[in-house]
Amino acid sequence: AQSVTQPDIHITVSEGASLELRCNYSYGATPYLFWYVQSPGQGLQLLLKYFSGDTLVQGIKGFEAEFKRSQSSFNLRKPSVHWSDAAEYFCAVGAIGYGNKLVFGAGTILRVKS
Amino acid sequence: DAGVIQSPRHEVTEMGQEVTLRCKPISGHDYLFWYRQTMMRGLELLIYFNNNVPIDDSGMPEDRFSAKMPNASFSTLKIQPSEPRDSAVYFCASSWARGGAGEQYFGPGTRLTVT
Numbered sequence: 001a002q003s004v005t006q007p008d009i010h011i012t013v014s015e016g017a018s019l020e021l022r023c024n025y026s027y028g029a030t031p032y033l034f035w036y037v038q039s040p041g042q043g044l045q046l047l048l049k050y051f052s053g054d055t056l057v058q059g060i061k062g063f064e065a066e067f068k069r070s071q072s073s074f075n076l077r078k079p080s081v082h083w084s085d086a087a088e089y090f091c092a093v094g095a096i097g098y099g100n101k102l103v104f105g106a107g108t109i110l111r112v113k114s
Numbered sequence: 115d116a117g118v119i120q121s122p123r124h125e126v127t128e129m130g131q132e133v134t135l136r137c138k139p140i141s142g143h144d145y146l147f148w149y150r151q152t153m154m155r156g157l158e159l160l161i162y163f164n165n166n167v168p169i170d171d172s173g174m175p176e177d178r179f180s181a182k183m184p185n186a187s188f189s190t191l192k193i194q195p196s197e198p199r200d201s202a203v204y205f206c207a208s209s210w211a212r213g214g215a216g217e218q219y220f221g222p223g224t225r226l227t228v229t
Binding site for chain 1: 156170217219
């Protein structure tokens with residue numbers, strides 16, 4: 001069965017420090033990969049996506065993610081975190097043949113300390 | 115485009131009452147998804163439609179839940195009768211079939227409280 005694992009439930013980083021959020025997936029097909037961000041009281045907003053091609057993808061708000069097929073990972077990174085990045089982050093995976101369904105990870109809550 | 119629109123944004127109702135949540139997907143999108151989010155269970159897919167037809171409703175928790183999509187621009191999720199354990203945030207999302215796995219765009223959600 002398809003699954004997405006985000007090993008870290010909570011992460012705290014200092015403002016200005018670098019960030020890496022982990023995501024591992026288990027999928028029987030070539031995956032399409034996504035990262036979403038959810039601020040308190042808001043819906044999920046798409047940060048970036050990977051369909052094919054360059055395995056390093058750039059997204060909004062200065063985020064990037066790297067697809068590593070050998071490790072079944074799609075980790076999200078940001079070189080310098082801002083206080084406004086405090087939110088919950090969800091990794092999601094889909095594939096052709098799964099009806100545009102996405103499987104979401106449990107989320108990682110990011111806290112930013114000043 | 116205005117994005118996915120959901121109404122109401124907040125709903126407070128008493129146990130046993132009927133609740134109807136509404137969603138307008140992004141124009142041109144042919145997939146529509148209903149999710150429920152709670153602290154305990156996280157984000158759960160309830161049901162999704164393709165071209166207004168329900169494709170997979172295996173996530174609908176009970177017969178008390180029903181969803182319809184009468185046309186490409188409108189969907190409802192109904193709970194009848196509602197129970198306190200239905201309290202959650204309900205999200206609608208839409209996407210288009212980009213070769214079979216397009217990104218989903220989420221609405222702002224409806225926060226349902228059943229007392």
